[in-house]
Amino acid sequence: MRPNKLTPGSNLLWESSRMMLPEHKQVLQRHQKELNQKSKPTLDEQQMDLLSQMISDAMEQNCIVKVHLFHLYQDKYMIGKIQKTAPERGEIQLSSKNNSKWIHFGDILDISFPSNEEMNIDHP
Amino acid sequence: MKKVIFLADMLSFYASVEKADHPHLQDKPVIVAGDPKRRSGIILAACPLAKKLGVQTAETLWEAQIKCPKAVIVQPRMERYIEVSYQITRILEQFTDLVEVFSIDEQFMDVTGSQRLFGDPITIARNLQKAIMEGTGVYSRVGIGPNKSLAKIACDAFAKKNREGIFQLDDTNMKEKMWSLPIGKMFGVGRRMEHHLERMGIQKIGHLAQFPVHILKKRWGVNGEVLWQTANGIDHAPVTVNTHEHQKAIGHQTTLPRDYEKMEEIKVILLELSEEVAQRVRSKNYRGSTVSVGVRGADFKHPTGFHRQMKLTSSTDFGMDIFKAAFTLFCAHWDGLPIRSVSITLSQLQPADSYQLSLFDFSLRKEGLSQAMDRIRSKYGQTAIVRASSLTKSGQAFNRAAKIGGHYK
Numbered sequence: 083m084r085p086n087k088l089t090p091g092s093n094l095l096w097e098s099s100r101m102m103l104p105e106h107k108q109v110l111q112r113h114q115k116e117l118n119q120k121s122k123p124t125l126d127e128q129q130m131d132l133l134s135q136m137i138s139d140a141m142e143q144n145c146i147v148k149v150h151l152f153h154l155y156q157d158k159y160m161i162g163k164i165q166k167t168a169p170e171r172g173e174i175q176l177s178s179k180n181n182s183k184w185i186h187f188g189d190i191l192d193i194s195f196p197s198n199e200e201m202n203i204d205h206p
Numbered sequence: 207m208k209k210v211i212f213l214a215d216m217l218s219f220y221a222s223v224e225k226a227d228h229p230h231l232q233d234k235p236v237i238v239a240g241d242p243k244r245r246s247g248i249i250l251a252a253c254p255l256a257k258k259l260g261v262q263t264a265e266t267l268w269e270a271q272i273k274c275p276k277a278v279i280v281q282p283r284m285e286r287y288i289e290v291s292y293q294i295t296r297i298l299e300q301f302t303d304l305v306e307v308f309s310i311d312e313q314f315m316d317v318t319g320s321q322r323l324f325g326d327p328i329t330i331a332r333n334l335q336k337a338i339m340e341g342t343g344v345y346s347r348v349g350i351g352p353n354k355s356l357a358k359i360a361c362d363a364f365a366k367k368n369r370e371g372i373f374q375l376d377d378t379n380m381k382e383k384m385w386s387l388p389i390g391k392m393f394g395v396g397r398r399m400e401h402h403l404e405r406m407g408i409q410k411i412g413h414l415a416q417f418p419v420h421i422l423k424k425r426w427g428v429n430g431e432v433l434w435q436t437a438n439g440i441d442h443a444p445v446t447v448n449t450h451e452h453q454k455a456i457g458h459q460t461t462l463p464r465d466y467e468k469m470e471e472i473k474v475i476l477l478e479l480s481e482e483v484a485q486r487v488r489s490k491n492y493r494g495s496t497v498s499v500g501v502r503g504a505d506f507k508h509p510t511g512f513h514r515q516m517k518l519t520s521s522t523d524f525g526m527d528i529f530k531a532a533f534t535l536f537c538a539h540w541d542g543l544p545i546r547s548v549s550i551t552l553s554q555l556q557p558a559d560s561y562q563l564s565l566f567d568f569s570l571r572k573e574g575l576s577q578a579m580d581r582i583r584s585k586y587g588q589t590a591i592v593r594a595s596s597l598t599k600s601g602q603a604f605n606r607a608a609k610i611g612g613h614y615k
Contacts, residue, residue: 086428087428087429087432088431088432088435090442091442091443091444092443093306093443093444093449094443095355095394095432095441095443096306096308096314096354096443096446096449097449099394100308100309102307102309102310102450103288103310103610103611104456104486105284105285105610105611106288106291106292106310107450109288109289109292110292110295110307110450111450111451113292113295113296114447114448114450114451
């Protein structure tokens with residue numbers, strides 16, 4: 083059944099009777115988005131060491147990894163093989179079947195091994 | 207735990223903002239009014255000093271000036287009012303994360319979980335008033351209740367009238383205070399409903415509360431039950447923070463500078479509104495499949511006009527598609543009388559990322575055209591490119607582009 087004004091948890095009673103300027107709505111929508119914005123966590127030294135260890139291991143064994151990247155509004159992951167590192171620029175190159183991308187080391191939050199299902203998704 | 211809901215309402219909001227921004231107006235009667243040369247020349251807000259002299263919201267400027275010749279008339283600045291309203295939202299968010307903006311000058315908040323930090327409801331309300339005054343210079347009134355509808359009635363019927371500007375309604379004083387109010391004071395009861403209820407012998411909110419609910423349900427369905435619940439202080443609607451996120455319809459309405467009588471003139475307005483709606487729909491990345499048109503007649507005493515809708519065969523975000531449907535509806539329902547205002551709405555929105563392609567209506571060219579127009583407009587302004595018909599006498603595109611909600615930005 084379609085929710086009506088009596089449906090528990092519904093806000094229809096108030097939504098159907100309010101007056102909002104579209105310009106005002108836009109401001110509030112932007113505000114909501116900013117409220118959900120994430121701030122970048124700082125990794126401590128041990129974590130950094132662990133990540134660089136994992137990068138070199140993964141390259142050596144040529145295995146696929148799942149990289150958790152920082153993004154303002156969502157959880158972003160990329161899956162692929164680490165092709166190259168460029169320590170002077172602080173970047174690594176991640177490549178999947180038909181794509182490859184340079185990732186800045188500072189954007190990496192975590193590295194793990196993908197599950198079997200995730201392996202089949204074509205990233206990045 | 208019992209909920210504690212606030213409704214914070216700003217006193218003569220537009221006028222208060224003008225006074226705060228222009229301190230030399232502080233002790234003068236101030237009226238915010240639209241352009242007197244146009245139909246929008248009505249009183250949008252009057253400060254308490256002007257109201258004391260009899261000035262009322264929504265009367266015409268000349269009526270107000272007779273009552274209060276010394277009043278300072280200020281042109282509305284809608285962008286500024288939105289900004290201050292948003293500033294107030296952020297002040298409320300210092301007390302709780304549950305804030306629902308209800309209109310430009312009314313906002314709900316749920317402070318149930320804030321009491322351990324900020325004290326009992328009355329204390330929070332006082333601090334809130336103070337914070338809003340210090341931050342924006344606007345005086346606010348706070349209605350307190352166990353739900354939104356009681357908070358609203360507490361504010362409208364009591365907090366606005368007492369010296370403190372704060373009032374709390376709950377189970378203990380609801381019958382004594384709220385039930386003795388005339389029925390027209392209840393949230394959700396308009397002029398017409400007031401009249402119907404009075405004819406059923408319901409004069410006060412208490413009468414409605416004790417009226418057999420099945421009769422109300424039979425007559426007005428869900429709405430009847432909602433009214434009965436409101437009268438009994440029942441309202442389960444939560445303070446909904448993200449209430450403005452999902453959009454069900456996108457529409458535009460315009461009041462014409464003079465009455466339009468000819469089909470040719472009205473056609474121009476229909477096209478302009480259709481294009482505006484389409485542009486907004488595209489900017490939000492939606493498509494919609496129901497077009498509705500509303501028209502109001504020129505004569506206030508004998509209201510005429512209609513509001514009709516039709517479903518399209520496939521969803522669209524093109525101005526021309528909307529216009530064609532709107533024009534068909536208009537031709538079918540217009541009684542030929544002069545027209546004062548027109549609105550067009552596109553509803554049944556769906557995300558534009560994936561949609562059913564129409565076999566008979568190849569849309570790639572239209573898509574390219576709208577994209578190009580949107581880009582030109584976002585770069586060089588809304589009026590950088592308009593339809594030729596907007597250059598005729600009946601066109602309103604240039605006038606509308608300078609305004610928010612029908613008043614100057």
